[in-house]
Amino acid sequence: MNSAPMLRLMLAAVMLAGAAGPEHVSFPTEGGGVVHADLYGRGERGVVLAHGGQFNKESWVTQAKALAQAGFRVLAFDFRGRGQSKGGPQATSHDDVRFDVLAAVRYLRETGADTVSVVGGSFGGWATAQAAVEAKEGEIDRIVLLAATVDEPERLTGRKLFILTRNDFSGGEAPGDSQAV
Numbered sequence: 001m002n003s004a005p006m007l008r009l010m011l012a013a014v015m016l017a018g019a020a021g022p023e024h025v026s027f028p029t030e031g032g033g034v035v036h037a038d039l040y041g042r043g044e045r046g047v048v049l050a051h052g053g054q055f056n057k058e059s060w061v062t063q064a065k066a067l068a069q070a071g072f073r074v075l076a077f078d079f080r081g082r083g084q085s086k087g088g089p090q091a092t093s094h095d096d097v098r099f100d101v102l103a104a105v106r107y108l109r110e111t112g113a114d115t116v117s118v119v120g121g122s123f124g125g126w127a128t129a130q131a132a133v134e135a136k137e138g139e140i141d142r143i144v145l146l147a148a149t150v151d152e153p154e155r156l157t158g159r160k161l162f163i164l165t166r167n168d169f170s171g172g173e174a175p176g177d178s179q180a181v
Contacts, residue, residue: 022064022076027107029080030099032088037077037104039111041068046113048104049076050124052147056082063119073113077104079127097123101131105140117142124148132156 022038029035038057047067049060060076067074079100080087087096101124105116118140120128125148132143133155142159150156 025075025107026084027103029088029096029103031096033080033096033099033103034084034086034088035077035080035100035103036084037075037107038064040064040074040076041072042112043068043071043073044112044114045071046073046075046105046108046116048101048108048116048118049074050101050104050118050120050128051076051079051082052121052125053123055121073108073111075104075108079124095130097127098130098134101127102135102139105131105135109139115141117144119144119146120148121146122148126150129153129156132158132160 022040024036025039026034026036036057049057049064051057051059057076057078064074064076077100078085079097085100101118101120105118108116116139118128118131120126120143125145128143129145129148129150132140133152140158142161143156144161144163146163147165148162150162153162
């Protein structure tokens with residue numbers, strides 16, 4: 001029996017499975033909101049991607065695919081008010097976006113991730129820092145903040161990486177001028 005046709009068929013199936021794209025999921029947030037997200041990969045190590053204020057979950061596609069290819073379970077979500085995501089009736093302020101980050105972390109944990117790291121860019125980094133302060137011990141394993149303003153960096157415990165450039169500005173002040181990082 002010639003195994004070449006079977007091998008080609010299996011290779012085509014693998015390629016099609018990889019090209020299928022992310023799985024679209026949604027889950028509740030504290031306060032009655034609903035977050036919509038794209039799930040990539042199936043690994044036991046989870047990564048949440050929290051977008052910046054001018055972006056949405058689709059802005060992470062390249063990074064999400066690379067992380068999934070490296071074996072991670074990756075969740076790129078839209079904050080409330082972006083895409084299909086919505087805040088609930090008890091949503092009280094802009095600060096409630098931390099609940100969106102926490103809901104994403106908890107979703108990954110509930111669906112099989114043993115560890116969860118969060119990468120947040122700008123606004124998403126600020127929300128990530130807020131979520132990390134509020135998270136239960138061990139809920140978030142690591143955070144990476146990209147060009148994010150952090151109100152009280154001394155309250156962030158655990159593993160963290162801040163990535164800033166000299167000209168990252170938020171609120172009119174350079175990060176080094178307004179806070180200790």
